[in-house]
Amino acid sequence: MSLVSENIPGLSPLEKLRSLNITPTVALSFLVIAIVIAWSLAPQLFSGHSPVSGVPADKLSAPSLEHWFGTDHLGRDLYTRVVYGAASSVSSALVAVVIGVVIGGLIGLLSGFFGGWVDVVFARFVDVLLAIPKFLLAVIVVTALGFETINAAIATGISTIAFFARVARSEVIKTRRATFVEASFLLGGSRGFILLRHVLPNASRSMLPLAVLQFGESILVIAGLAFLGYGDPPPSSDWGLLISIGKDYLKWPWLVYAPALVTIVTVLSVNRISRWLRKSH
Template sequence: MSLASLSSARRATATRRLAAFRVPPTVALAFAIIALVIAWSLAPGLFTSHDPVNGVPVDKLLGPSAAHWFGTDHLGRDLYARVVYGTASSVTSALIAVVIGVLAGGLIGLVAGFLGGWVDIVFARLVDVLLAIPNFLLAVIVVTAIGFDTTNAAIATGVSAVAVFARVMRAEVIKTRQATFVEASFLFGGSRWHILLRHVLPNASRSVLPLAVLQFGLSILVIASLAFLGYGDPPPASDWGLLISIGKDYLKWPWLVYAPALVTIATVLSVNRISRWLRKTD
């Protein structure tokens, strides 16, 4: 191959790599929304000067304005401030749920797929049982058993996600275990632990990242739904689901429902868009 042809091939390869990592406008917008939500959860005081707990009775049920972006509630509290301060609870709970699902489900899938045999059969039947129960119903059962608050709701949501991560990890481990480089490592005398940690786990876990991002959005929805039903922290907490639940009693003032609902929807849609982009760029 001539130098010109080699240089052209290298430029083409570099162009393809740049195209693969190019962020579409919708993905950039999704990242911006998630960055704003994370900033709300980390430093809510930087985004609002209103008190999320103590309101001004004279200002109750005011519509959205420059002074109160999302309006005020029945106690005169700024709704934007309550949404912003409720972000930390919603985001933290969703992260707890995802961590539980990834660690527990990933470990089950890793062990079942790598060892095979009766271990795989036992874990596969356990996963089938969990998958047979709807996620939200399983979350309600768990949170009812361990108690009503947002942390327990997060734990319940994480337990309901274990089966999904276990099945995906098991499938990826089985596929990776049959790869040529894994068989070559066995032939060269590699131990099970070396092959598991050095080859199988890094390659099998690549598909877990988009699923974890997707599960983060789903966890926000499940936790908000549990809070809406009263399984989360009681007032004056400002979880997004609780705000929607309180707002439904004041239908003449729709911003009480629309504001937290739109924030929840925008967050979940942004997470889903990022997850789809990650799957395409894997």
């Protein structure tokens, strides 16, 4: 359903909310993302334990009312480490998406608007990026930059450039052929004015659902890189690193299940919101 109904006068707040077609699963997805974002912004509000210091006597304790996700091999509260790890996961994924949107969007914008040799050069660059598997490209880039979470975010962002470039180029070409753009040309509008005033705002609408989708995928890629040791070393609590540490203690499965479940639920929630945005637009 279209979001245009938001602008219809006389609609009550409840009717406007219904017009957005927010199903229970979408609402639940927003709730999950809100919790994760709150974890990343103020983790100390959600746990009184330390993410780096533990109680040796409590090591490898099963989940309980005191330790919701159990404790690890050093007696650290696993729930606390997952909460504090949200900041790294969310901020890293956000950096990756910003890199993809800015660079990929600019490439697609210039390629689709100017065409000709500009389109050919950028198209070949995008083809090269698409020829390399996304995760492999991220591994190559992070290996060159160094094993840190911020470098993993940059590597993930570089691997998403081609996807944003293709979508932006397609939308720009479609918008450039629109009647109102041709009319603006005939009225003497400069290329720069038309590009910024008409083409960019219309082309960017399709970028939002893709950006949300890539945000969730970036969380997975960065977690995968952290699992392989390409992120910050312990005692950091990146979700991928927590899973990597937990795999060495298979007799205590909550060490893997807890961070893995949080990661999966977060990514599924982001994907559900992305699908809702695509239908809404």
